Amino acid sequence: MDPVERVVVGIDGSEYSTLALQTAATLAKALALRLDVVSCWSRSDIYFAAEIPVGGFPEADVLEVEATRLVEDAVERAFGPERPPGLVDVSIRYGHPGKILVDESASARLLVVGRRGRGGFLGLRLGSVSSACVAHAHCPVLVVNEPD
Template structure:
C-alpha cells in the first residue's frame, strides 16, 4: 500500500543553531506546510562525561542553553511569525543516536549538511551521514546556500 500525501504527518529537524540547520528548518517547513504536517524542531544535549568538572568551572544549565539556541534558530528561520506547525523540542541525548531513534516515528528527517561540530573540511557531517546511513525514514540533507552569509527570514519572501 502506498502512502498518500495526507499520510505524511511529521518532519523531524535537527537544529544546532548553525546556518545549515536554520536552512533545514526553512526547507522542512516548505515541505510540511502544504501537507499539513508538523515540524519538530529538535535540539539535542547531554551532560559531558565529566559533568562535575564543568559545574566546578561554572558551566552548567546545558538544557537551558540549548533551548535558547533552538529558539534563536527558529526566530532566524521564520522571524517573529513562527508557523503554528513548528514545534520546538529539546531532547537529552546525542544528536546522531537520537535522530536515528526519532526516524522510527517520523516521515522524514531533515538535517543540515554540516553543523557546529566536526571538522571544517568534511563534505558531510557525522550526524547527517549517520542519518543517511541508518535512519528508518527518508532523510533530507540541506546545505547552507552561502555559509558566509546567513539569510534572514525577510530574504526568503
C-alpha cells in the same frame, strides 16, 4: 511503529540547521504535515564518564538552558517573530544527536538535517550527525546544503 504525519528537523543553531529548519517548514506545509523541531545537548566533554559526579554534573542546567536558547534563536532567525503554522513541537533532548534523530525518524515521514553542524572539522562535506541519519534513519532523509 507507524509513521506519524510529521516532518522532524534536527537543529543545533548552526547556519546549516537554520536552512534545514526553513526547508523542513516549507516541505511540512506543502505536504500538510506537522513540523517537529528537535535539538540535542549532552554533557560537556570536560568530563570523562568515570568523573561525572553521582546525581549528574553541575553544568547540566547551564547546557540545557544554552541548548534552549540556541533553538529559540534558530527559530527566530528562520522565521522571524511568527512561527509557521504547523510547528507543533520544539523539543530539547539530552543525548547524542545522531541517535536521537534516528530514533525520532522511526515515527516520521521525513527527517531533515543540515549538511554539518557546529562541531568537528570545517572541511567535512557531511558531518557525523548527518552521516548517521543518512545511514540509519527509518524514513527518508533530506540533507540540506548551502542555498547556492
